[in-house]
Every structure is written in C-alpha cells, then in structure tokens.
Amino acid sequence: MSKSIKEYKVVYGSSPSDLTQKVMDNILEGFEPMGSHQVVVRHIQNRYRGDQHTDSQYELEYSQTLMKVENVLE
Numbered sequence: 001m002s003k004s005i006k007e008y009k010v011v012y013g014s015s016p017s018d019l020t021q022k023v024m025d026n027i028l029e030g031f032e033p034m035g036s037h038q039v040v041v042r043h044i045q046n047r048y049r050g051d052q053h054t055d056s057q058y059e060l061e062y063s064q065t066l067m068k069v070e071n072v073l074e
Contacts, residue, residue, distance in 0.1 A: 001071050001072065001073055001074065002071075002072050002074060003069040003071060003072065004069065004070050004071075004072045005067055005068075005069055006068045006069060006070050007031070007067065007068040008065075008066070008067050008068075009031070009065075009066050009067075010063055010064070010065050010066070011023060011026060011063065011064055011066060012061055012062065012063045013061075013062045013063075014060075014061065014062070015062065016062060018062070019037065019062040019063070019064060022064075023064050023066070026066050029068075030068050031066040031068050032066065032067055032068070032069060033064055033065070033066055034065045034066065034067050035065055037062060037063065037064045038062070038063045038064070039060055039061070039062050039063075040060070040061050040063075041058050041059070041060060041061075042059045042060065042061045043058070043059040044056055044057070044058055044059075045057045045059075
C-alpha cells in the first residue's frame with residue numbers, strides 16, 4: 001500500500017498560537033503536517049536615538065506544510 005497526495009498547502013501565521021490554530025483546523029479537515037514548521041524574518045526595523053542604535057524590532061512569519069493523502073492499493 002502506498003500513499004497518494006490529494007492536496008498540498010502551506011499555512012501561515014503571525015504567531016506560534018495563530019499557526020497552531022490553523023494547523024489544528026486543517027488536521028480536522030484531514031490534512032497531515034509534513035516536516036517541521038518554519039520561522040522567517042519578514043521585516044526588521046532598526047531603531048536609533050541620534051547616531052546610536054538602540055534596538056531592532058523583528059516581524060516573524062510562521063509556516064507549516066500540510067498534505068491530504070490517501071492510501072492506494074498497488
């Protein structure tokens with residue numbers, strides 16, 4: 001028995017809890033997470049006071065690949 005991919009999608013969230021909710025909703029629809037989640041920096045804002053760098057703010061994006069598969073008899 002092998003598996004055939006019926007549907008493939010990537011879901012995105014702005015926080016870990018946002019991504020978790022989207023993944024859980026899709027699991028209830030029959031999707032399975034594939035691999036681990038990913039985190040990327042979407043935007044960096046460096047803040048200055050005069051010529052002195054004070055800090056940086058990072059906007060992160062969280063994603064997870066999902067697939068809906070079906071078993072196929074060979």
